[in-house]
Amino acid sequence: MELAGITKRFxxxxxxxxxxxxxxxxxxxxxxxxNGAGKSTLMKILYGMQKPDEGTITLDGEQVSLNSxxxxxxxxIGMVHQHFMLADNLTVLENVVLGAEKLHGIGNKAxxxxxxxxxxxxxxxxxxxxxxxxxVADRQRVEILKVLYRGARTxxxxxxxxxxxxxxxxxxxxxxxxxxxxxxxxIFISHKLGEVLSVADDITVIxxxxxxxxxxxxxxTPKQLAELMVGEELPSPETRExxxxxxxxxxxxxxxxxxxxxxxVVRAVLDGISFTIHKGEVLGLAxxxxxxxxxxxxxxMGMRRPDGGTVTLxxxxxxxxxxxxxxxxxxxxxxxxxxxxxxxxxxPLWENRILGHVTEKPNSKRGLLDLKAARNDTExxxxxxxxxxxxxxxxxxxxxxxxxxxxxxxxxxSHEPKLLIAAHPTxxxxxxxxxxxxxxxxxxxxxxxxxxxxxxxxxELIGLSDTLRVMFxxxxxxxxxxxxxxxxxxxxxxxxxxxxxLEHQEETPAEESAEAPGEENxxxxxxxxxxxxx
Amino acid sequence: MKTxxxxxxxxxxAAPVLAIVTALVITSxxxxxxxxxxxxxxxxxxxxxxxxxxxxxxxNKATPYYLSALAVAIGFRMNLFNIGVDGQYRIAxxxxxxxxxxxxxxxxxxxxxxxxxxxxxGAIWAGIAGLLKTTRNVNEVISTIMLNAIGASxxxxxxxxxxxxxxxxxxxHTPYLPDSAHFxxxxxxxxPVYGFVVIAALxxxxxxxxxxxxxxxxxxxxxxxxxxxxxxxxVNVKRxxxxxMVLSGAMAGLVGMPTLLGVSYNYGTDFPTGIGFTGxxxxxxxxxxxxxxxxxxxxxxxxxxxxxxLEFEGYAQEIVGxxxxxxxxxxxxxxxxxxxxxxxxQQRKVGEELAAQARKxxxxxxxx
Numbered sequence: 001m002e003l004a005g006i007t008k009r010f011x012x013x014x015x016x017x018x019x020x021x022x023x024x025x026x027x028x029x030x031x032x033x034x035n036g037a038g039k040s041t042l043m044k045i046l047y048g049m050q051k052p053d054e055g056t057i058t059l060d061g062e063q064v065s066l067n068s069x070x071x072x073x074x075x076x077i078g079m080v081h082q083h084f085m086l087a088d089n090l091t092v093l094e095n096v097v098l099g100a101e102k103l104h105g106i107g108n109k110a111x112x113x114x115x116x117x118x119x120x121x122x123x124x125x126x127x128x129x130x131x132x133x134x135x136v137a138d139r140q141r142v143e144i145l146k147v148l149y150r151g152a153r154t155x156x157x158x159x160x161x162x163x164x165x166x167x168x169x170x171x172x173x174x175x176x177x178x179x180x181x182x183x184x185x186x187i188f189i190s191h192k193l194g195e196v197l198s199v200a201d202d203i204t205v206i207x208x209x210x211x212x213x214x215x216x217x218x219x220x221t222p223k224q225l226a227e228l229m230v231g232e233e234l235p236s237p238e239t240r241e242x243x244x245x246x247x248x249x250x251x252x253x254x255x256x257x258x259x260x261x262x263x264x265v266v267r268a269v270l271d272g273i274s275f276t277i278h279k280g281e282v283l284g285l286a287x288x289x290x291x292x293x294x295x296x297x298x299x300x301m302g303m304r305r306p307d308g309g310t311v312t313l314x315x316x317x318x319x320x321x322x323x324x325x326x327x328x329x330x331x332x333x334x335x336x337x338x339x340x341x342x343x344x345x346x347x348p349l350w351e352n353r354i355l356g357h358v359t360e361k362p363n364s365k366r367g368l369l370d371l372k373a374a375r376n377d378t379e380x381x382x383x384x385x386x387x388x389x390x391x392x393x394x395x396x397x398x399x400x401x402x403x404x405x406x407x408x409x410x411x412x413x414s415h416e417p418k419l420l421i422a423a424h425p426t427x428x429x430x431x432x433x434x435x436x437x438x439x440x441x442x443x444x445x446x447x448x449x450x451x452x453x454x455x456x457x458x459x460e461l462i463g464l465s466d467t468l469r470v471m472f473x474x475x476x477x478x479x480x481x482x483x484x485x486x487x488x489x490x491x492x493x494x495x496x497x498x499x500x501x502l503e504h505q506e507e508t509p510a511e512e513s514a515e516a517p518g519e520e521n522x523x524x525x526x527x528x529x530x531x532x533x534x
Numbered sequence: 535m536k537t538x539x540x541x542x543x544x545x546x547x548a549a550p551v552l553a554i555v556t557a558l559v560i561t562s563x564x565x566x567x568x569x570x571x572x573x574x575x576x577x578x579x580x581x582x583x584x585x586x587x588x589x590x591x592x593x594n595k596a597t598p599y600y601l602s603a604l605a606v607a608i609g610f611r612m613n614l615f616n617i618g619v620d621g622q623y624r625i626a627x628x629x630x631x632x633x634x635x636x637x638x639x640x641x642x643x644x645x646x647x648x649x650x651x652x653x654x655x656g657a658i659w660a661g662i663a664g665l666l667k668t669t670r671n672v673n674e675v676i677s678t679i680m681l682n683a684i685g686a687s688x689x690x691x692x693x694x695x696x697x698x699x700x701x702x703x704x705x706x707h708t709p710y711l712p713d714s715a716h717f718x719x720x721x722x723x724x725x726p727v728y729g730f731v732v733i734a735a736l737x738x739x740x741x742x743x744x745x746x747x748x749x750x751x752x753x754x755x756x757x758x759x760x761x762x763x764x765x766x767x768x769v770n771v772k773r774x775x776x777x778x779m780v781l782s783g784a785m786a787g788l789v790g791m792p793t794l795l796g797v798s799y800n801y802g803t804d805f806p807t808g809i810g811f812t813g814x815x816x817x818x819x820x821x822x823x824x825x826x827x828x829x830x831x832x833x834x835x836x837x838x839x840x841x842x843x844l845e846f847e848g849y850a851q852e853i854v855g856x857x858x859x860x861x862x863x864x865x866x867x868x869x870x871x872x873x874x875x876x877x878x879x880q881q882r883k884v885g886e887e888l889a890a891q892a893r894k895x896x897x898x899x900x901x902x
Contacts, residue, residue: 303765324768333766341766344759346877355756356767358749367749390887397877398884 016041017210019055023154023202028176028186030200032193033229038209039189040082043156046187047079048072078152080143082159086131093127096146103149117148121178136288137168141175154185161195162456165288166491173199191229193222205229243280244466248312249450250277250300250419255309257295257474269295270306271474277419277467282441282451284465284482286458288494292474293454294336297421300452301333302326314418327356332417334408334425336454338401342408345397349389350378352396353411360415377414385410386436402433409437413444420444423454438464458487472496545876549821553868557861564856570849578847579840590725592835597731597792598623598806599831602813604741605656605785607822609674611745612758612778618663618678619786620810621685626656626783627790628689628708631801632698634794635709644715645795652787652794659685660783664776674779682810693803707802717795730792737788738824754778786810815862821869834858 016038023029033039044050046057048066056063059075066072069079086095096114097106104110111127118125123141131139140160147155157176161169176186176199190196196203196217203215205228213228257270269292277283287293298304300311302323310319318326327333333356335341343352354363354374362373378392385406389399396404405425412420422441426434441464445451455461461468462482470478470493478493480502492498562572582588602619609616616622630652637644663681666672695701699708719726745751757764757774765771789809794801816834820827841854 301766302768322768322770323765324770327768335766340760340762342763344756344763347759351752354752355763358752358756358767364749364752369747369749369752371747388888390884394880394884395877398881 019211021204021211023185023187025185026180026183027201028180028188028199030188030190030196030203031206032190032196032203033206039206040158043158043189047077047156073150076151076153078147078150079156080147080160082162084139084143086139086142088132091128091130092125092142095131095142096149100150114145114149117145121175121182123175136163137171156187158189161190161192163289165494166488167495169195193225197222242466243446245279247279248276249279249314251312253310255299255306257299257304257306269474270299273476275469275476277450277452279448279450280445281466282445282453282464284461284468285452285454285471286461286468286490286494287471289456291471293471297423300421324359328359330418332412332415332420334412334422336423338404338408343396343404346395348395349392349407350375352407353378353381357415381407381410381414402429405429406433409440413440417449420449420451422451424456426460458490470494478502545872549869549872553865557864560860561857565853568850575844575849578843582843583836583840587724588839590722590727592832592839593731594728595835595838596831597728597734598789598809599812599816599834600734600828601737601785601789602809603816603820603827603831604737605782605789606813606817607827608778608782608785610817610822612754614775614778615675616660616678616779616782617675618660618681619813620808621682622656622659622783622786623789623810624807625659625685625689626652626787627794627805628801629655631708631794634711634715635800638712641714645717648715649791652791653784656787657780657784660786661776661780664779668772668775705802705804707800711799715795728792728796730796737785738828742824818862819865
């Protein structure tokens with residue numbers, strides 16, 4: 001497979017520009033680059049979801065034009081998306097045959113075929129379980145099987161490891177090697193260097209929307225690769241001096257929340273959560289997504305009513321306080337899903353600047369909006385937080401994810417919060433903006449801000465936090481010292497395999513010795529602090 | 535900045551122009567299909583519609599339409615479909631007529647009292663739907679439709695000789711309002727314009743001001759744009775649902791007032807019905823914009839006025855209904871098309887401008 005001179009202009013984000021990519025059959029080819037470098041766009045082009053403005057795609061020596069995913073599938077290209085596309089209330093079998101009923105029917109023939117594929121590549125998929133009963137890693141295997149079932153010989157995996165803990169990543173890589181040995185081609189998108197080096201046969205690096213080089217894993221160090229990716233020294237989330245005081249800012253005590261799931265079963269999503277964040281402290285919360293982090297944030301924000309426990313902010317019990325009062329009394333909120341909770345996509349930037357702070361200065365005076373002041377302040381945020389936009393009258397939807405996030409961070413920081421809840425603050429944000437957001441969190445922390453940080457990026461979590469907690473099935477199961485802990489030690493607690501106080505083991509235990517990726521991740525961490533934007 | 539505003543203006547004008555041109559083309563085709571000359575029909579409509587008695591008639595017709603559209607638009611801005619404006623204004627006008635007919639006070643007290651009763655009754659009637667939605671999760675479309683039917687039955691029961699109404703010939707109606715309750719008129723030729731048009735205009739201004747200049751309005755619009763973002767921003771979404779239904783109902787309460795205080799002076803079996811549904815069409819046509827809805831209400835009045843004349847000229851009487859339907863459909867589609875195009879165009883533009891900036895700074899870096 002060969003891509004030559006691909007160029008794509010795309011609203012708000014880095015355009016793909018003159019991309020060259022050659023993938024050999026029967027190999028795992030890693031495509032790496034920072035968030036926002038244009039990897040996903042390129043893959044969408046390859047999968048027929050987007051048409052390139054320029055350039056050609058050649059498959060097995062034949063120049064093709066892919067107009068739709070159906071085209072791509074018929075040519076043996078399949079894609080496993082970062083966000084799974086499975087129907088929870090159907091079984092694995094039903095999910096796999098959905099839309100491909102013509103291939104092997106929907107009955108025993110299909111089941112046999114699924115078994116056959118599953119056994120051939122060691123996927124271990126059980127066709128008759130409900131998808132909702134499966135964990136993240138199993139769901140991913142179902143997605144892979146879905147693609148194989150449709151006859152794909154080339155698989156595109158978009159950031160497949162983002163949702164997995166280190167142990168699950170290893171299992172996935174075993175699957176990929178299995179696929180490779182059967183002659184399939186895998187294109188693997190990632191920005192995690194350790195992973196890329198451990199699984200790929202070839203590496204192509206994308207930076208700012210264009211291919212900047214290729215590498216062979218055996219001859220490359222993570223550092224070289226990182227510099228190729230970023231084009232400069234890596235920024236690091238690491239926090240040096242401690243600013244933790246002994247003044248409690250947020251105290252959560254015995255928080256309990258039950259929710260009814262789709263089957264009408266009541267289960268506890270938050271179970272006896274207690275912790276304290278002091279002034280000047282960053283508390284990092286690790287955990288596989290869906291273990292209650294989102295619910296905890298919503299309970300602290302007042303968007304959900306807990307059935308038990310108290311929340312105290314700066315000495316004041318806010319358990320019964322409505323969301324707006326909480327925000328006014330100094331909680332800043334960078335939501336996990338900025339499109340759903342942080343922005344009005346079709347509203348201009350200055351209206352988005354008002355969102356969440358409509359009762360506060362400079363946005364309004366005595367019940368009336370102060371449009372002029374709000375606009376002026378939006379200009380200030382755009383300037384100070386380096387939001388790349390041609391003006392403040394454009395809609396939030398026309399900005400790239402990183403710039404949307406900078407606007408949100410700027411907005412929340414403009415109201416001198418006492419507590420900042422930052423859920424995945426740098427997800428989908430390009431590397432420059434990432435460093436900037438880290439800087440702002442560090443800066444505010446120095447001035448006595450308390451931060452609750454939730455992130456799937458373990459390096460970010462370990463680097464920024466003063467204290468670490470691990471959340472598993474609605475409970476805080478472990479704590480750790482970010483100065484010594486490694487990502488994979490954290491990972492084992494995230495899967496529930498370890499609990500209590502996690503001590504860093506100098507001599508890696510036998511069952512964890514196989515984990516190369518995490519080790520290399522820590523190397524990234526040690527690269528000197530740099531990239532602090534102008 | 536300037537160019538963005540210019541584009542915005544072009545887009546804002548593009549939608550209605552596109553819609554009206556399309557509607558004219560389709561209507562012409564339909565009239566043509568019935569074997570008549572469409573251009574003659576348009577000529578007849580224009581000539582007749584511009585006569586001065588027609589103008590007065592159109593304005594008087596458009597006043598309740600406009601109020602009704604405002605009531606619907608309050609719901610729309612918040613993503614609520616208040617289909618029950620029809621029931622709300624009728625039950626409001628009925629009780630206002632009953633109260634007004636029973637009292638004889640100086641006009642300066644009597645008229646505001648009648649109006650307040652109407653607004654309060656409309657607000658309560660709509661508020662029921664709001665409460666049902668927030669407490670029992672009943673869809674407001676269902677509950678307001680049901681409340682329309684219930685309202686009609688309640689009026690039907692009470693509007694009987696010996697209950698709250700009296701008989702006059704074939705008609706049954708509530709007692710006449712005293713003369714002091716007659717609203718002023720604007721003396722125009724050949725017939726006067728209802729003074730209530732002033733109230734309608736004020737209501738339009740209030741609608742614009744509250745929605746776009748107050749915190750409350752911002753919260754309301756936020757809920758309409760994204761309920762999840764509104765909740766995260768600290769809006770009490772449930773309370774906002776009830777509040778906006780109440781406001782919508784209060785506005786609906788005004789719909790019957792031009793008729794009650796300016797023409798009939800009672801609520802009888804011949805009180806106009808269906809204005810609530812017309813209001814939905816006009817709110818759609820005017821895109822919830824206070825000026826847009828005023829123009830739409832006038833257009834509606836114009837079509838109804840001139841439609842009667844078309845009948846005399848031998849055109850099918852249904853043709854005006856067809857035109858109205860076609861116009862609403864065209865407007866809804868045209869706005870959606872233009873909106874999507876506008877959003878895409880803006881995204882592309884922002885992308886291009888930023889790419890240009892980036893290229894410039896790249897060059898600067900190289901030369902540095």
